[in-house]
Amino acid sequence: MTSPLDTLIIGAGTAGLAALREVRKRTDRFLIVNDGPWGTTCARVGCMPSKMLIEAANALHARRRWENFGLCGGQDARADLPAVLERVRALRDEFVAGTLRASDAGDRAVSGRARLLDARHVEVGGRTWEARSIIVASGSRPVVPDEWLAFGDRVLTTDTLFEQPTLGPRMAVIGLGPLGAELAQALARLGVEVVAFVTSDQVAGLQDAQVNAALLEQLKREFAISVGQHAQLRELAGGIEVSNGQTTVVVDQVLAAMGRTPNIEFLGVDTLGPVLDARGLPPIEPCTLQVGDTSVFMAGDVDRDRPLLHEGADEGHIAGINAVLAAQGQPLRRFRRRVPLAITFCEPNAASVGLPWKEIESRPHLVGEVNYARQGRARVAQRNAGLLRVYASPDDGRLLGAQLCAPAGEHLAQLLALAIDRELTVQQLLRMPIYHPTLEEGLRSALRQVARQLEPASDSDLSDCENLGAAALD
Amino acid sequence: MTSPLDTLIIGAGTAGLAALREVRKRTDRFLIVNDGPWGTTCARVGCMPSKMLIEAANALHARRRWENFGLCGGQDARADLPAVLERVRALRDEFVAGTLRASDAGDRAVSGRARLLDARHVEVGGRTWEARSIIVASGSRPVVPDEWLAFGDRVLTTDTLFEQPTLGPRMAVIGLGPLGAELAQALARLGVEVVAFVTSDQVAGLQDAQVNAALLEQLKREFAISVGQHAQLRELAGGIEVSNGQTTVVVDQVLAAMGRTPNIEFLGVDTLGPVLDARGLPPIEPCTLQVGDTSVFMAGDVDRDRPLLHEGADEGHIAGINAVLAAQGQPLRRFRRRVPLAITFCEPNAASVGLPWKEIESRPHLVGEVNYARQGRARVAQRNAGLLRVYASPDDGRLLGAQLCAPAGEHLAQLLALAIDRELTVQQLLRMPIYHPTLEEGLRSALRQVARQLEPASDSDLSDCENLGAAALD
Numbered sequence: 001m002t003s004p005l006d007t008l009i010i011g012a013g014t015a016g017l018a019a020l021r022e023v024r025k026r027t028d029r030f031l032i033v034n035d036g037p038w039g040t041t042c043a044r045v046g047c048m049p050s051k052m053l054i055e056a057a058n059a060l061h062a063r064r065r066w067e068n069f070g071l072c073g074g075q076d077a078r079a080d081l082p083a084v085l086e087r088v089r090a091l092r093d094e095f096v097a098g099t100l101r102a103s104d105a106g107d108r109a110v111s112g113r114a115r116l117l118d119a120r121h122v123e124v125g126g127r128t129w130e131a132r133s134i135i136v137a138s139g140s141r142p143v144v145p146d147e148w149l150a151f152g153d154r155v156l157t158t159d160t161l162f163e164q165p166t167l168g169p170r171m172a173v174i175g176l177g178p179l180g181a182e183l184a185q186a187l188a189r190l191g192v193e194v195v196a197f198v199t200s201d202q203v204a205g206l207q208d209a210q211v212n213a214a215l216l217e218q219l220k221r222e223f224a225i226s227v228g229q230h231a232q233l234r235e236l237a238g239g240i241e242v243s244n245g246q247t248t249v250v251v252d253q254v255l256a257a258m259g260r261t262p263n264i265e266f267l268g269v270d271t272l273g274p275v276l277d278a279r280g281l282p283p284i285e286p287c288t289l290q291v292g293d294t295s296v297f298m299a300g301d302v303d304r305d306r307p308l309l310h311e312g313a314d315e316g317h318i319a320g321i322n323a324v325l326a327a328q329g330q331p332l333r334r335f336r337r338r339v340p341l342a343i344t345f346c347e348p349n350a351a352s353v354g355l356p357w358k359e360i361e362s363r364p365h366l367v368g369e370v371n372y373a374r375q376g377r378a379r380v381a382q383r384n385a386g387l388l389r390v391y392a393s394p395d396d397g398r399l400l401g402a403q404l405c406a407p408a409g410e411h412l413a414q415l416l417a418l419a420i421d422r423e424l425t426v427q428q429l430l431r432m433p434i435y436h437p438t439l440e441e442g443l444r445s446a447l448r449q450v451a452r453q454l455e456p457a458s459d460s461d462l463s464d465c466e467n468l469g470a471a472a473l474d
Numbered sequence: 475m476t477s478p479l480d481t482l483i484i485g486a487g488t489a490g491l492a493a494l495r496e497v498r499k500r501t502d503r504f505l506i507v508n509d510g511p512w513g514t515t516c517a518r519v520g521c522m523p524s525k526m527l528i529e530a531a532n533a534l535h536a537r538r539r540w541e542n543f544g545l546c547g548g549q550d551a552r553a554d555l556p557a558v559l560e561r562v563r564a565l566r567d568e569f570v571a572g573t574l575r576a577s578d579a580g581d582r583a584v585s586g587r588a589r590l591l592d593a594r595h596v597e598v599g600g601r602t603w604e605a606r607s608i609i610v611a612s613g614s615r616p617v618v619p620d621e622w623l624a625f626g627d628r629v630l631t632t633d634t635l636f637e638q639p640t641l642g643p644r645m646a647v648i649g650l651g652p653l654g655a656e657l658a659q660a661l662a663r664l665g666v667e668v669v670a671f672v673t674s675d676q677v678a679g680l681q682d683a684q685v686n687a688a689l690l691e692q693l694k695r696e697f698a699i700s701v702g703q704h705a706q707l708r709e710l711a712g713g714i715e716v717s718n719g720q721t722t723v724v725v726d727q728v729l730a731a732m733g734r735t736p737n738i739e740f741l742g743v744d745t746l747g748p749v750l751d752a753r754g755l756p757p758i759e760p761c762t763l764q765v766g767d768t769s770v771f772m773a774g775d776v777d778r779d780r781p782l783l784h785e786g787a788d789e790g791h792i793a794g795i796n797a798v799l800a801a802q803g804q805p806l807r808r809f810r811r812r813v814p815l816a817i818t819f820c821e822p823n824a825a826s827v828g829l830p831w832k833e834i835e836s837r838p839h840l841v842g843e844v845n846y847a848r849q850g851r852a853r854v855a856q857r858n859a860g861l862l863r864v865y866a867s868p869d870d871g872r873l874l875g876a877q878l879c880a881p882a883g884e885h886l887a888q889l890l891a892l893a894i895d896r897e898l899t900v901q902q903l904l905r906m907p908i909y910h911p912t913l914e915e916g917l918r919s920a921l922r923q924v925a926r927q928l929e930p931a932s933d934s935d936l937s938d939c940e941n942l943g944a945a946a947l948d
Contacts, residue, residue, distance in 0.1 A: 042910065047910055047911050048850070048854065048911060051851065051854045051855075051911055052854050055543070055854055055855045055856070056543035056544060056545060059536050059539050059540060059543050059545060059856075060540070060543075060545045062533050062536045063548070065533050066533060066534070066551075068561065069529070069530035069533050069534070069558060069561060070530060070553065070554050070555075070556075070557030070558035070559070070560065070561045071530060071533060071534045071551065071552070071553050071554065071558070072550075072551075072552060072553075072554050072557075073548060073549075073550035073551040073552050074537070074547060074548035074550065074551045075547075076546075076547035076548065076550075077540075077545065077546075077547040077548045078545070078546060078547050079544065079545050079546075080544050080545065080546050081544070082544075083544030083545075083546075084543060084544030084545070085544070086544065087542065087543060087544045091853065091854065095850070308909075308910075309909075309910035309911075310907055310908060310909060310910050311907075338905070338906070338907040339906065339907055340907075341907040341909055342909075343909045343912075376522070376569070377525065379565065380522065380525045380526050380529055380565065381525075381529045382529070382533075408882070408885060410909065410912060411882060411885030411886075411888075411889075411914075412885075413909070414885075414889060414906075414908070414909065414912070414914050415885075415888060415889050415892060417906050417907050418889060418892060418893065418903070418906045419892065421905055421906045421907070422896060422898070422902070422906075424896070428896070429892070431812070431895055432812070432813065432888070432891050432892045432895045433784055433785075433812040433813055433814075433815040433891050433895070434784060434888065435782075435783075435784060435815055435816075435817045435884065435887070435888065436516065436521055436782075436783035436784050437521050437522060437525055437783075438817075438884060438888070440885075440888050
């Protein structure tokens with residue numbers, strides 16, 4: 001009987017590796033267990049390969065602006081899809097190699113499926129390990145209805161999409177959440193004939209109906225979107241028939257972009273004691289990531305809360321620090337979570353920052369907005385599409401949140417995220433210098449709209465004072 | 475003898491029009507006088523047309539990335555320069571029309587050259603106006619050596635560049651300040667054979683030698699840059715010979731991008747009383763824009779300080795407010811100026827934010843930097859070139875400034891400008907959520923470098939705490 005480990009980490013993805021970094025700084029009595037391929041979801045099948053596909057697609061799509069700019073040629077421009085995918089895999093492999101180096105823990109890294117026996121014992125491949133604390137970071141996987149498995153590799157997910165020798169020519173994309181919206185647009189721009197099937201017209205994770213409508217209008221110019229019942233697949237001689245009661249098409253491949261589900265079923269979390277919720281998850285304290293009052297911690301996509309890379313990394317660090325504290329019998333540390341930020345890399349970029357729209361909607365709030373169709377720099381660049389809306393408190397002008405689909409929206413979202421993190425008012429934000437001609441000037445218009453509502457009496461006077469960003473010194 | 479005006483505004487550019495907005499809200503006893511074409515430098519010959527040329531050039535240049543992305547075709551891509559310039563002028567005319575509407579002041583708008591007789595009298599076209607206060611916003615014009623005038627419209631400035639039916643095929647660009655760097659690169663990308671002549675290898679307004687070197691390396695890949703003596707022009711049968719002692723070339727056109735000089739000589743500022751400096755400028759109070767103790771105010775490019783649109787607009791508002799106060803015998807208001815921000819829209823974008831490098835250099839400071847050659851998102855997009863450096867106080871980690879040439883540098887600069895305006899420390903800035911995969915992650919690496927220098931004892935611990943952006947709640 002060996003003495004117990006301090007910490008056992010289940011999963012070597014983004015959260016597990018972040019936890020590993022914290023754990024190995026504090027103890028060498030740890031084990032990291034991973035089931036399936038090593039390398040993070042982000043690097044293998046998520047953020048990175050999808051962004052490579054998107055960047056290639058956008059580079060080709062830029063060709064559409066040539067005539068208006070006075071540029072000519074390029075009528076024969078097209079994507080060589082096998083070459084595009086080859087490049088995606090080559091660069092992807094470099095990024096994966098980076099994560100593998102980070103997870104190199106010698107004989108303290110074990111491949112195999114882990115199963116909790118209780119809050120202190122884990123079984124891996126027939127061997128039982130005792131650990132003073134356990135980190136569950138087993139990640140998530142794409143949702144695919146069981147009955148679609150019969151279609152083999154013609155029903156794709158992000159796990160398999162980038163492995164294909166080529167794609168299309170006809171593809172149905174099921175779901176237009178952040179991932180579906182990004183990939184449907186990228187594939188359409190690369191020349192795949194895309195039809196998207198959705199059960200609601202809410203896309204890219206946007207909650208504000210007006211911003212959502214603005215994005216939808218842009219996406220519909222590039223590929224067909226059908227809103228209807230859940231899509232049904234049927235084998236035909238010429239391909240797969242996809243139907244949702246509104247639209248029926250025959251395609252060569254189907255991309256299931258219906259979200260992800262936590263890898264939780266085989267973990268044995270029911271042995272931990274606390275009562276599981278309807279999703280099979282135990283109660284998790286969000287500031288410590290502790291499961292109930294056990295010494296088990298959950299981090300990353302597996303807990304379904306904030307399934308985003310930067311949050312998964314944060315959770316890994318929090319779990320790593322607290323798991324070692326728990327192993328040492330020390331009190332846990334509570335951490336402040338970050339301002340919510342979600343970005344979808346379609347064009348125009350979609351983003352949500354700060355409080356969710358549902359919370360904003362249910363309380364008094366002021367709205368300022370800018371339509372990028374008429375914005376100067378956006379017109380100059382022929383990128384003049386999109387809508388940005390900011391929400392602020394009517395009491396003090398404090399920025400509460402923002403939703404947007406806008407050119408360079410990913411950067412505008414980062415600026416807004418800093419402002420919200422620092423709890424700035426729109427007046428304070430209007431004090432920053434805004435260069436000309438920039439897309440940030442559009443954001444300024446939206447902020448000024450809010451400022452004018454805050455001081456209706458001084459109306460244009462106030463707005464001009466903010467023009468200055470200049471407060472009287474005396 | 476009519477009663478005096480409250481305020482007379484000389485110049486209807488960005489600063490003059492901003493002043494007009496403030497003045498007309500407060501009095502209808504004003505006059506605005508403009509010499510030459512109405513419409514701002516920005517809209518007519520500055521920011522806007524240059525950005526149109528740049529956006530067209532960059533759209534075409536994106537073609538260079540196609541092979542690596544797996545895209546094909548477009549070997550015949552080229553700029554139809556007459557069409558490019560036609561589009562620039564058409565859209566430019568729309569923007570100018572906007573500024574003309576803003577300056578529509580009926581019979582209180584007068585065309586003609588204004589001359590100060592003293593601090594209360596202005597002569598315009600033989601008529602003398604008395605005004606209780608005067609705003610001088612007469613702007614600036616491109617510098618061209620007198621001896622170059624003989625070459626006629628083959629020596630171009632931004633005043634004439636966009637009016638040409640076509641450009642090149644061979645062009646010398648004299649000077650690589652912000653404007654020269656932007657236009658030389660854009661013209662080269664549009665197929666013009668460009669040779670740039672400079673007297674120092676400092677380009678795009680960058681002061682940090684390392685950032686400057688990084689940008690220079692990129693620019694040299696696109697066009698020739700010769701450092702030498704002041705360029706000399708000589709008429710030859712086949713064109714204009716340009717020589718600087720190092721390099722001699724024969725070109726069809728020369729673009730003089732040697733800076734701008736204030737339109738001050740004919741104004742009669744020597745009649746105001748205060749002693750003029752070597753540049754012919756009177757002393758100006760930066761927070762009120764008052765000239766000496768007169769009721770004359772100077773705003774915009776004419777005062778040479780901060781010749782940027784957003785600063786010119788600020789100065790117009792400040793001068794407009796204070797000129798009316800002066801006319802009414804009220805005390806002047808003092809305004810806080812904005813955090814310095816300058817952006818050059820070459821690729822990668824160059825920017826300076828916060829304290830100038832000279833000031834940083836002369837005081838204790840910490841530096842953090844990131845090389846975008848190896849940055850993840852930049853590699854994915856094939857935009858992996860550039861260097862970003864941030865400077866912080868060693869006492870408290872407060873961000874002092876930054877210089878950069880980086881992909882999406884204009885947006886990174888705006889984020890840094892907000893941080894510096896709010897006097898944030900690098901630790902505070904590291905608390906914001908940074909999405910993945912973004913170019914802002916590169917900035918985060920630079921900030922973390924500074925953070926580690928601030929707390930060498932806890933080294934990676936500290937950096938990991940910042941990873942979290944999470945402070946213990948208890």
